[in-house]
Amino acid sequence: MQKTGSRVNFEAVLANQQGQSRAPDGALVARMSAGDDRALGELYDRHESMAYALAVAIVAERADAEEVVADAFGQAWRTAPQFDPGRGSVAAWLATITRTRALDLLRARGRRARALERAAQAGTDGLAAPLAEMAVAPDRGAEQQEATRFVRRCLAELPEPQRRVIELAYFAGLTHTEIAAELQEPLGTVKTRMRAGMEKLRGLLAPLLAGGGA
Amino acid sequence: MTDHRWLEFAAPYALGALSGDEQATFEAHLATCSTCRAELQALRDVTGLLAHAAPDAIPPGGLRDRVLREARTLRPLGTRRAAAVSWLAAAACLILALGLGYGYLRERAARDQASRALATARDALAARDSLVATLLAPDVGSAALAGAGRPPSARLFWSPSRHRIVIAVYHLPPAAAGRTYQLWAIAQGKPVSLGIFNTAPDGRLTAAMVVPPDLKFEVTAVTDEPAGGSAQPTQQPFLIGKVTRAD
Numbered sequence: 091m092q093k094t095g096s097r098v099n100f101e102a103v104l105a106n107q108q109g110q111s112r113a114p115d116g117a118l119v120a121r122m123s124a125g126d127d128r129a130l131g132e133l134y135d136r137h138e139s140m141a142y143a144l145a146v147a148i149v150a151e152r153a154d155a156e157e158v159v160a161d162a163f164g165q166a167w168r169t170a171p172q173f174d175p176g177r178g179s180v181a182a183w184l185a186t187i188t189r190t191r192a193l194d195l196l197r198a199r200g201r202r203a204r205a206l207e208r209a210a211q212a213g214t215d216g217l218a219a220p221l222a223e224m225a226v227a228p229d230r231g232a233e234q235q236e237a238t239r240f241v242r243r244c245l246a247e248l249p250e251p252q253r254r255v256i257e258l259a260y261f262a263g264l265t266h267t268e269i270a271a272e273l274q275e276p277l278g279t280v281k282t283r284m285r286a287g288m289e290k291l292r293g294l295l296a297p298l299l300a301g302g303g304a
Numbered sequence: 305m306t307d308h309r310w311l312e313f314a315a316p317y318a319l320g321a322l323s324g325d326e327q328a329t330f331e332a333h334l335a336t337c338s339t340c341r342a343e344l345q346a347l348r349d350v351t352g353l354l355a356h357a358a359p360d361a362i363p364p365g366g367l368r369d370r371v372l373r374e375a376r377t378l379r380p381l382g383t384r385r386a387a388a389v390s391w392l393a394a395a396a397c398l399i400l401a402l403g404l405g406y407g408y409l410r411e412r413a414a415r416d417q418a419s420r421a422l423a424t425a426r427d428a429l430a431a432r433d434s435l436v437a438t439l440l441a442p443d444v445g446s447a448a449l450a451g452a453g454r455p456p457s458a459r460l461f462w463s464p465s466r467h468r469i470v471i472a473v474y475h476l477p478p479a480a481a482g483r484t485y486q487l488w489a490i491a492q493g494k495p496v497s498l499g500i501f502n503t504a505p506d507g508r509l510t511a512a513m514v515v516p517p518d519l520k521f522e523v524t525a526v527t528d529e530p531a532g533g534s535a536q537p538t539q540q541p542f543l544i545g546k547v548t549r550a551d
Contacts, residue, residue, distance in 0.1 A: 127375060134371050138363045140355050147358035159363065160370050167375040172506065177345075182352025189355065193320075241356035259319035260354050266321045281312060288315040292350050299349045 115180035122170035130167050137181060140234065141188045147261050148192035158195055162188040181237075193263040237298060244294035252287030255280050310340050318347035328446065328459065332470070335510045447524050449545035456507065458543055460487075460524055467517050469498060473509040478502055479528060486529045487513065488537060489521035496521070500533040522547055 115136065121129035141162060145155035165187050173183055245253055258269045266284060270277040292299070313330040316322050322330060334340055443465050449458040455475030462469045471487060479485050479502050488495040499513040525541035527534075 127372060130375055131368070131372055134368055138367065139360070140358075142363035142367070143358040143361040144355045146361040152361075152364070155361070156364065156367055156370070159367060160374050163371040164374050164378055168378045174506070178349055178352050181355075182349065185352055185355035237353070238356040241353050245354075245357050256319065256354070257357075259316070259321040260351065261358070264321065265323050266316050267323060269321065281316065284319065284321065285312055285315040288318065288347055288350060292346055295350055295353055298353060299346070 116173075116175050119166075119170050119173045119180055122167055123173075127167070130163065133166070133180070133184075134163055136234070137184050140181065140238075141184055144185060144188050145192050148189065148263070149195055154195055154199075155192075158188060158192045161191045165191070189260070196263065240298060241295065244291060247294060248287050248290055252283045252290065255283045256287045256291070259284065308339055310337065311343055314340060314343045314347055318344055318351045328461075331472070332461065335472070443549075445547050445549040447545040447547040449524065449526060449543040451542045451544075456543065458526065458545075460545065460547070462515065462547060464515075464520075464549075467515045468512055469515055470510070470512050471501070473501070473503055473507075473526075475507045476503045476509070477507055478505060482531050484529055484531050484533060486527050486533045486537070488525045488527065488541070489515065489519055490523035490525060491519055491521040495525070495537050497533060497535070498524075500529070 115133065118129040118133045118136075122133065138159070141159050142155060145158040145162075146152065149155050149158060162184065166184060173180070177183075245256075248256070254273070255266075255269050258264045258272065259266070264272065266280050267277060269284075270280045273280065310330065310333050313322065313326065313333075317327065317330055330340075334344065444461050444463045446462070447460045449460060451457075456473065456477075457475065458471055458473040460469055460471045469487075473485075476485070484500045484502055486500045487498040489498050490496075496516065496519060498515060499511075501509055501511055501513075503509045523544065523546055525537075525545075526543040527537045527539045527541050529538060
C-alpha cells in the first residue's frame, strides 16, 4: 500500500482536500455566502467533473444528471453560509449534496428498480469505475486527477465482496437489508463486509484524509 | 472501544444504508456518544472521497451556464426569514403525514440532513440521561415534523411511560430577537404547550422535555411565539406531524 501511495502527489491533493491551495475552495464558498456568483462559477469549474460523473453513475440518464448537477450547485449556492469547514472538505460537501439530489431524483421517478437492475448487471465490475479505467479523464484538474486515481486504486485493493456492498450502498442508495436481498447473502455478512471494507478504505485513504497521518 | 456495540452502525450510517428505524435509533445515540461521533466523522470523510470512484463522464458545455442561471434565481440562506406557512399548507402537510403514517418517518430525504446535523452535534445536552432513556424506552413513539417546503424539519420521540419527549430540530434559523419557538401537543384538537426552545446558530437543537402525566396526544406542532412562550398558539404552526405510537 505504501508503494501505491508513493507515486501520488499527496501534498497537492491534501492541500486541495483541505482547501489550502493557492485559491482555496473554502474562500470560494465564503465569497458565495456573500452573494458573489463568480465564485460559484469557479467552484463549478473545479468540481463539475466529479459532480457530473457522480450524478451519471447514480441516475444513468444524462439529462437527469444535468438536472441533478444544476440542483446540487443551486443548493450549494443557497446553503453556502452554512458550510462548516470543520466537517470536511468542500469537495466532500458537494459530493454529499450531489449524491443526495441524485438519489432523490431516482426515488421521485420511481427508478430504484432500474438502478437495482443496473447494479445487478454491473456484476463483479461494480458500479464504480472499472479497474481498467484507472486513466482519468483529462478535464479534471491536476489535483483532482491525483485524488481520483488514488481513490480508485484504494477501492480496487478491497476484496471484491467488500467493494461491492460499499458500491451498492453509495451508488445505488440501497440499505444493508436491500443489499442482502440483492446479493442473496445473510444480513450479518453484508454488515460485516460493509464495516470491514469501510475500515480498510479508511486506512488506505488516510494520506488523503484531513489530519490523516495513519 | 471496539466492543462498543453501536460502532457497527457507523459504516452503514455513513453510507446511508441503515433502515429508517435503525437510523433514528443511531442518531439518538450519536447525540450522546463522542466515540461514535468521532468514528462516524472519520467514515464520512471516506464516504466523501467515494465520489471519485464514479466512472468518468464529461459534463456537457451548456451545463455551466444553466447552473449559474438557475443559481441567480435563488437567494443564499440567511438573507430571509422562514415564511409562515398558511393553515392550508399546514393542513395539507398534516393530511400527508396522516396518510403516509409511519412511512413518513422513514422519509429518506431527511437522511443526510439529519446525519449531518447529528453526527457533529455539539449541543450541550441538558438532560443526557433522560434523553437517552427516553429514546431507548420500549414504548417510544415518534413523529416527523415538516413544513410546506423542505427545511426546516424536526423529529420527535415520545415515551408515554417516562412522560418525556426528545425533539431534534434541523435547519431552523434561531428565532428572531424577542421571539421563541414553542412545541405543542395537540390533544383532541386542543394545543397544550410542551415547552419553548431555540436553535443554535447552525439551525439545530436536540432537547428533552417533560410531558404532563395524563396527556395523550396524536399531533405535535411548532409555532413562533413571543419570548417566554404563549398559553395558546398565537401563530400558525410552521412544523406539524402526527405521532406514531410504538404499540
